[in-house]
Amino acid sequence: MAGTMIKRMIVPPTRATAAADELRRRILEGDYPAGMQLRQAVLAEELGISRIPFREALILLEAEGLVQLEAHKGAVVAGFSPEEVEELFEFRALLEPALLEKSAPHLTDADYAELDAILREYSDELRTHNPGRWGALNTELHALLYRRAQSPRMLATADQLLKSTDRFTRMQLYYTDGRARAEKEHLEIVTECRAGNVKKAAKLLRQHILTAGEALVSLLRERQQATT
Structure with missing residues (x-):
């Protein structure tokens, strides 16, 4: 029906999901290129969250294939051939x-x-x-x-x-x-x-x-x- 408003349920984001949303935006828009190291201490402070929710955000992005968690390098933006x-x-x-x-x-x-x-x-x-x-x-x-x-x-x-x-x-x-x-x-x-x-x-x-x-x-x- 014309003019009908589509209702969407809005779920308040957690700190981890909010951080993941912002990091995802930066990766997808090219601010963070493939291979870039995501420095946990610096970015957690910039986003105004502690390291625990920041780590949870990285795990969410790893599941999406946008971030790779490497043993001696930490988190880096994933690259694809x-x-x-x-x-x-x-x-x-x-x-x-x-x-x-x-x-x-x-x-x-x-x-x-x-x-x-x-x-x-x-x-x-x-x-x-x-x-x-x-x-x-x-x-x-x-x-x-x-x-x-x-x-x-x-x-x-x-x-x-x-x-x-x-x-x-x-x-x-x-x-x-x-x-x-x-x-x-x-x-x-x-x-x-x-x-x-x-x-x-x-x-x-x-x-x-x-x-x-x-x-x-x-x-x-x-x-x-x-x-x-």
Whole structure:
């Protein structure tokens, strides 16, 4: 219904999750490049928290694949080779269509209202050239499509994969011609789900993920060759 306000439950963040959110933002926006050491004492003081919640934040980010905890070096921002990124997107292309097939038949009118709102915001952010929101909205859209799957372990894995590939998705959209394609493909997937064409939607989703992954891997390999 036009003008309907989508209600979202707001859960107050803990110090650890708030710190993880800020560190994640800095990593995804490129403030902290791959290989950078995250100095616990300095950053904990900067964020105004003690070392215990800061350590918990690092553990959360390690689970997402954004941080590596190394024995003699502490926490460093994770780096990925083109081959590792390719594997991540191939894994997503296997997992997410299966989740969509489980979830799509159970999506509600409220879910579609929320999906429509995300699609509108996504289009607005693409046109205003605001890459800071592209990855988050992409993750939110995909997660919402799968929310009715009733497969908590698969959903948890998909959530980790989406968060791990967020910065790569943003890079792919920013540095390639993927923005218009992503907008079109997202709309097609939602439209097919709404029409009950779940198998077609899952097929479109798989191709959507693989195409984005292929464009990104090509970009990473070009950059790799340029620096050798």
